[in-house]
Amino acid sequence: MSTSATSLREAFKQYVHTMKSYEEAVGVLYYDLRTQAPKKAGEGRSDVLGLLSTELFKMQISDTIGDMLNQLSEPEIHKQLDSIELKLIEELKKDYERSKKIPTELYQEYVTLTSKAESVWEDAKEQSDFAMFQPYLEKIVQFNRKFVELWGYEGHPYNTLLDMYEPGLNVDTLDRVFGEIRAKAVPLVSAIAESPHQPDEAFLNRPFDKQKQREFSEYILKEMGFDFEAGRMDESAHPFATGLNLGDVRITTRFVPNDITFSLFSSIHEGGHALYEQNISPDLAGTLLCTGTTMAIHESQSRYWENKVGRSFAFWKRYFIDLQKLFPETLEGVSVEQFYRAMNVSRPSLIRIEADELTYNLHIMIRYELEKALIGGDLAVADLPAAWNDKYKEYLGVVPGNDGEGVLQDVHWAGGSFGYFPSYSLGNMYAAQFMHTMKKEMPDYENIIEAGELQKLKAWLTDKVYRHGKMKTPSELVMDITGEELNPKYLTDYLEQKYKEIYRL
Structure with a gap:
């Protein structure tokens, strides 16, 4: 390879590393704002986040990166690049x-707005006051509509936002797979409601010491293979995970005094995200490929660990005795089967992150339909609370008593994450499909979990999913692992089998 080509590759590598460094700095400042920063820090921190994010944005659209991408795409140089460079060029070209x-000034204004909006959202949620948050959300929706117009779209405007989180996904596909899930879930929800075999869950409302809850969550994270020397766990109003680099992957949870389930399953869920970020191949370190391939694949990992493992009977046959040792009086007289059934109670609820596996997807469908209407111009932000309540009554038969447990319960719209919510349900589908293959390749799958050998699951997932980072698309991953494209049947079959057993249908 010529000296000029070698110099170009080195310059490109350094440029990407600088972009990644900005991204990490923004991540650290955001994490601090959501976990440890004093209440009044929001205004000043938002400006800093806006400034740094804009510098990164400028690098993404600069003539320098444009010229590099063009030169690296020339046939003589292109054919000499390795697979990581080729994939990186492909992703950066798209970005x-x-x-x-997007004009730089417009982008900076948007980043600053969303950073402020998240702080306002926290207060609005606490006070159940949508009017406080409404002007911010109206601007955020206007920005997203403007961005879609600038980017261009095919079919529905919402398709462009979906593509940012799950490339190739569109409303036609979502309407179809959601329809398949709805057709199986709704009759099952009705049958469960009529079953005389309702689990006893009263013991879950007893006091659970916060420090002991933290101790147990950290213990389970270690069992899963979370490396606390390369990560940490803190508290936040809304649990989340962030991968800063391979040696610094952080998660948050929230402890509820009279509910062991919230913090535990939030910790396991975010721990699933963290395992993905901690186990990407070191070859991708320092590049923009050192992350999960899409949000839906990322969600497949968090929801696999939370639900397919953490809420399984095999899991509690191993770990319930450890939980009882921490809470001997609170869990006195409770059997492992009682605990397992209580962990998996299914009933329509108001809060998405507290929803059971079966009804969870209905929560996502509601958000998807509202987002689609907002971006399509069919719903005004001012009418969102009423539309939200109507959808909950229609889909789940429950109505929020206030905006805090209704339209304000999620942080996503405050951060401008339109198109993100469908990733959760897609993640459920991917998780079920991956698990189906995992069980075929590991005939002793249930025994592995019951023996507490969770790191064998992590090893399988590292080989099949984690190590690849963003090198493979979701379609490539699913096809390579399972031999077929995404198929919602695996999720509906899993849910039917599990809940018919629990409710003895």
């Missing part, structure tokens, strides 16, 4: 062409 359409 460059999309970001170039």
Whole structure:
């Protein structure tokens, strides 16, 4: 390879590393704002986040990166690049062409707005006051509509936002797979409600010491293979995970005094995200490929660990005795089967993150339909609370008593994450499909969990999913692992089998 080509590759590598460094700095400041920063820090921190994010944005659309991408795409140089460089160029080209359409000043204004909006959202949620948050959300929706117009779209405007989180996904596909799940879930929800075999869950409302809850969550995370020397766990109003680099992956949870389930399953869920970020191949370190391939695949890992493992009977046959040792009086007289059934109670509820596996997807469908209407211009932000309540009554038969447990319960819209929510349900589908293959390749799958050998599951997932980072698309991953494209049947079959057993249908 010529000296000039070698210099170009080195310059490109350094440029990408600088972009990644900005991204990490933004991640650290955001994490601090959501976990440890004093209440009044929001205004000043938002400006800093806006400034740094804009510097990163400028790098994404600069003539420098544009020229590099063009030169690296020339046939003589292109054929000499390795697979990581080729994939990185492909991803950066897509980002460059999309970001170039957004004026820098507009982007900075948007980042600053969303950072402030998240702090306002926290207060609005606490006070159940949508009016406080409404002007911010109206601006955020306006920005997203403007971005879609600048980016361009095919079919529904919402398709462009979906593509940012799950490339190739569109409303037609979502309407179809959601329809398949709804057709199986709704009759099952009705049958469960009529079953005389309702689990006893009263013991879950007893006091659970916060420090002991933390101790147990950290213990389970270690059992899963979370490396506390390369990560940490803190508290936040809304649990989340962030991968700063391979040696610094952080998660948050929230402890509820009279509910062991919330913090535990939030910790396991975010721990699933963290395992993905901690176990990407070191070859991808320092590049923008050192992350999960899409949000839906990322969610497949968090929801696999939370539900397919953490809420399984095999899991509690191993770990319930450890929980009882921490809470001997609170769990006195409770059997492992009682605990397992209580962990998996299914009933319509108001709060998405507290929903059971079966009804969870209905929560996502509601958000998806509302987002689609907001971006399509069919729903005004001012009418969102009423539309939210109507959808909950229609889909789940429950109505929020206030905006805090209704339209304000999620942080996503405050951060501008339109198109993100469907990733959760897609993640459920991917998780069930991956588990189906895992069981075929590991005939002693249930025994492995019951023996507490959770790191064998982590090893399988590292080989099949984690190590690849963003090198493979979701379609490539699913096809390579399972031999077929995404199929919602695995999720509906799993849910039917599990809940018919629990409710003795």
